[in-house]
Amino acid sequence: MKLDPEQRQNLLDWLGPPPGYRLEAGVGTAFSAELDVVTAAVLALVGEDHEPGAVPAVSLAYAVERVGRRFRLFINQGGLLIPAEGGQRMATLFDGFVRPVVLASGAFHPKVWVLRFRARESPEMHGAPDRFRLICSSRNLTDSKCWELGAMLEGTLGAIPLADSLGSDAAAFVRQLHKGDDAPSPSVRELVEVLPRVRFEVEGTARLRWQWPGVARARPLKDELPEAPSRALVLSPFLRAPLVTRLAQADHLTLVSTQRELDALPEATHTALKRHAVYVLEDLAGEGPLSGDLHAKFYAFEGEEGGTLLGSANATGPGWGEGPLANVEAMLHLQPGLPFAKALRDLVEDKKGVHPWLHEYERREVEEDAEAKAERLLDTVGRLVSSLQLRAAFDAGTRQVTLRLLNPERLAQVPGGLQLALAPYALVSTGRASAWVEITPEWPEAAYPDVELTQVCAFVLFRVKHTDSGGERVFGLQAAAADLVAVREGRDAALLQQALTSVEPSALLLRLLGRASSGVSLGTRDVTGSGAAERAGPPPLFERMSVERVLEACTEDPGRVVEVEACLRTFGPLIDPAFLRFWEDFSKAFRDYRREAGP
Incomplete structure (x- = not known):
């Protein structure tokens, strides 16, 4: 452990699965998170890596598909750091696993990760035990280069649960998070059940001590x-x-x-x-x-x-x-x-x-000019934002999104001289001029017509502007996850469809089945149908990938089957016919095998 700036570790390295393993379940917590860094964390959790700003949309979509069913990221309400002009459209998918923590007072401030990794189903990993990882640090999910400190501990399952142990502490903490998830993950629920059996490797004793106002077990x-x-x-x-x-x-x-x-x-x-x-x-x-x-x-x-x-x-x-x-x-x-x-x-x-x-340290006189006072005024609103409860609704018939604050009385506590406005994340990202709608305690609702399904998202920008100085703060809020459950599956499929239309199908299949590295180019498909490459047709897939490799890839990670089938639904006529015939027989046999083997 050092504060030496030349000896630093990257949190993303701690999030990646060990060699031969994949993420089975996990939770993460942070006070604040930038969407670009959440992107990097999602890719790290599934063992992928990309240069910053160069993540193919389809790669991110598939990574979210793998993570979303088995992982939750809990963030202080208002802690999503989103630029006023929005961000990448595929980050809309994150509302499937990101959860806001809304508190009547105080802030949700822990930085804890609890992860469970399972061995891939390959001969060399047969019988390998599940591995667990606990991270406790000062690090938020931002690109800040501040000095941070953290600890990462690993462990495996023991025979019996231990009541007074790091594992039981972690179980109680994750259980409290899980209670607040209105669209809970079964994988996280199972993680809570097994954590008391985990023996973490540590010299001496280690306990996870946490406080949560109103929770009896969480003493100060x-x-x-x-x-x-x-x-x-x-x-x-x-x-x-x-x-x-x-x-x-x-x-x-x-x-x-x-x-x-x-x-x-x-x-x-x-x-x-x-x-x-x-x-x-x-x-x-x-x-x-x-x-x-x-x-x-x-x-x-x-x-x-x-x-x-x-x-x-x-x-x-x-x-x-x-x-x-x-x-x-x-x-x-x-x-x-x-x-x-x-x-x-x-x-x-x-x-x-x-x-x-x-x-x-040498004491200095504190001086505060008008600009500093305006900044301090904006800071006070940040503590209020964490208590805002937001609901969202989408009417597919009229294509209208409605946002509504459930506790508008909180806005009455905002100091004078500040103007408040809401805007859906996806509408701001597409440059829609009418995205920002002013709200007040008397009028806490905003409606947005003509919204495409791919623009429906639980992330909402809350802007606070100082009317005199012009300074502003933008906080990222999130509506309740359950509000959009009915439309999320269709929206995610539509976003994936958009991402898939820009890639070369054979290259994508090779990538999904592990024949190519995560950094390989997915190419660009000639959608006009006039290119020489399309007229000639791609080389047969089984000239570049063996049947054995397909079997190995899908057995190691069954999630690949779902991803490959999404690709085939989009590109069916453009895929090598021999591969399509093989896949029809293989996928049926694979599902029969998984059904007989049980969970």
Whole structure:
């Protein structure tokens, strides 16, 4: 574990299946997520990789098809980071597995992933056990280059469930998420049932401690903090006085935070910190591998109650359940934890002195101009957005989408001088000028006529504009997943159909059956029918792929059968007739075999 900017790991590498395995079930959580990074995460989960911005639409569609039935991503309501001009159309598919978490107060802030991988059905993997992975970190699904910290633990199933274990902790957390899913995944439900049996590989003991206001089992995280440790090391980008004052009761505290947060602390807290070592991050914008700030949350304690905690909780009251307002948070608690001296050496200072990316804190006067005040006003709305409940409806007959806030009274809490508007994600992405509709507490509904089926999506943009400065914030909301269940299957099929029409069918089949690597070009089909290649016809498929390879690919991952059949429905007349005859017999035999074998 190091904060050295030259020694970094990519969260996407932690999400990919081990060699010979595929994703069987999983959940992920984040406070915020950019759609491009969600795209990368989906591809990582199915073991694919593409250059940023160069993901073929059909590849993404098939990846979502595999992930959607067995995975859920829970995000704080308002935490979808969508540009005001929208984004790629295929991201519409994400509303099948992304779920908003709406809270009356506080924020949904954990960064936890629980994944189950199953061995592919190949001779070399026969009898291989399921593998499980738990990730607890400070990392959201964004392209931020801030410094982060996280831990990844792996495990396998044991014979019996253990009540007080990391597996049972993870099961309780995932169960709480699953309860809030109005279109739940059976694979996730099964994951909840087996997690108490999982034995994770870890030195000492590890527990997943999480708080969720109103949930009895989820006690406040403040209970995990020792009363007066001999030494404490804390990294936190956000600070609030009560929590910092409590941490300062240690005999010796080393605190790493940001200049802005430290400057904003009251005089009494600065007095409490005078006898301790306080550092801030150097401004490395535009230099080396980092261009951001501190985002890691790390707490190490030495003494009778020593241990290490890392995860999502900032050194604030809501982060640790200290006070009337509490977030949903999750922390990995390691005991006896990392050696304190090593943590201090890796994160703050070694024999050469304080690391060059840190410097001792010097207090500065806080100055706030009109622009900063406007930004702070917009920030306050972000906390309100997480409580908004949104419903969506689509009338196929009139082709109208209707959006409606269920708790418009919350809008009355928005400060004056701000203008609010809603817009469906897919309409903004297509450049529709009338997509933005102003809303108020008295008029919390917006209707959009002439919407194509492929433009129906649960993602909605919520724009807050400062009328004086012109500054604005755009939050990505999501309507309840169950609202669009009736149209989602048809919409997904239509989007896939659109994506398929632009690719060469033989190349796609080779890709689906694993004959070509994930980075292979899918080509462009001559849809006019005038090209020489189309007149000549593609080479027979079985000259480029053996029957044995088809059998192996479909046995290793049965999901390929569904994908191949979608391709054949679109391109039937353009596919090699010999392959079509083979597939008709094979698919029938394969289904009979799967039916007899059982789940």
